[in-house]
Amino acid sequence: MELITKHEENASGRDFFVGDIHGQYGLLMQAMARIEFDTSRDRLFSVGDLADRGKASFECLSLAFAPWFYGVRGNHEMLAHAALNEGSGRAWDLWQINGGSWVYLHNVHEVRALLDGALAHLPYARMVEVDGKHIGGVHADPPQNWESLAREDPSADRHALVWGRTRISEMDRTPIAGIDAVVVGHTIVEQPTTLGNVLYIDTGACHSGWLTLIEAREVLAR
Template sequence: MTWIEKHGENHQGRDFFVGDLHGQYHLLEQAMHEVDFDPSRDRLFSVGDLIDRGAESFRCLSLTFEPWFHGVRGNHEVLAHDALAQGTRGAWELWQVNGGGWVARHDVHEVRVSLEKALRHLPYAREVTVAGKRIGMVHAEPPRDWRLLETADHAIEQALVWGRTRIHSGDCTPVANIDAVVVGHTILETPTTLGNVHYIDTGAFHTGRLTMIDARDVLAS
C-alpha cells in the first residue's frame, strides 16, 4: 500500500478539490457542470468519504476507477473495509450506525470486491503540483511536517483518517514543507483555512452543499 501518490502539473486543463461526497453523486454532477468540468483535460481530487449515508454510495465508490478522479481514503472507507473484511459483529454494527445501511440495497459480495479494488486507488495522501507550488491532500488531519508521510507510522495513519486536533484547537501553525493542504472530515458552515490547511467539507449529505474549489484558488487564499 502506498502512503502518498504525487501528481505533476496539469498542462492540459484544470485541477479541482472536492469535499466529502457521502453518496451524493448528483451533487457532484451539479458541481462539475457548474465549472464545465472536462474529464478529458481536467482532474478532480477528492478528500475521501465517498461512501455512507447517501443512497448513491456505490456509484461514488466507482469514481475511483475513473482516470480523471484521484481520491484519498477517509474514515468511512476504513469503517466499510473493517466491516466487510473482518466480518465481526462489532465492526459491522459500527459501520451500520455510521451510515453503512446503503449496502442493504446491493449484493454484499459485490460491494466487498469493489471496495477492495477501490482502496488500491485510495492512498492516505496525495500531492499535486499547481502553478509551480505543491498542494497536499489528506482526509482528516495532516502531520505537522509533510515529510513525515514518507515514514508514516500508526499514529499518523490514525490522524490522517480520523484526526480533528488542529481544527478543534484552531491551530493556525502551517504544515511544514508543503505550500498548502486540503482536507475534509469535519463539517463546517463554509470552507475554512487555518494556517495553510484548507477545510472544505460543508456536509453534502446533511446540508446539500458540496464544496468544489479550483486548485488555483487554494493557492490564492
C-alpha cells in the same frame, strides 16, 4: 497501500478539490457541470469519504476507477472495509450506525469487491504541483511537517490522516511545514475554512446539500 501519490503539473487542463461526497453522486455531477469540468483534461482530487449516508454510495465508490478522479481514503472507507472483511458484528454495527445502510441496496459480495478494488486507488495522501507550488490532500489531520509524507516515512501516523481532529478542535493555525497548502475534509464546516495553510472543505453535502468543489489555484490564493 502506498502512503502518498504525487502528481505533476496538469499541462492541459485544470485541477479541482472536492469535499466529502458521502454518496451524493447527483450533487457531484451538478457541481462538475457548473464548472464545465472536462474529463479529458481536468482532474478532480477528493479528500475522502466517498461512501456512506447517501444512497448512491456504490456509484461514488466507483469513481475511484475513473481516470480523471484522484481520491484519498477516508474514515468511512475504513469503517466499511472493517465491517465487510473482519467478520466482526461490532464492526458491522459501527458501520451501520455511521451510514452504512446503503449496502442493503446491493449484493454485499459486490460491495466488498468494489470497496477492496477502490481502496487500491485511494492512498492516504496525495500531493499535486500547481503553478510551481504544491498542494497536499488528506482526509483528516495532516502531519506538522509534510516532508514526513513526501519521503514516505514508515512511522507516519496513518490513523491521524484518516481519523484525526486535533488541529481543528484546537483551532490550530500553525502552518504545515514543507508544503504550500493542504486540503482536508472529515469535519463538517459551515463554509470552507482556513487554519494556517490548511483548508477544510467538508460542508456536509449529505446534510446541507452543499458539496464544495474548489479550483486548485483558488486554494493557493486563499
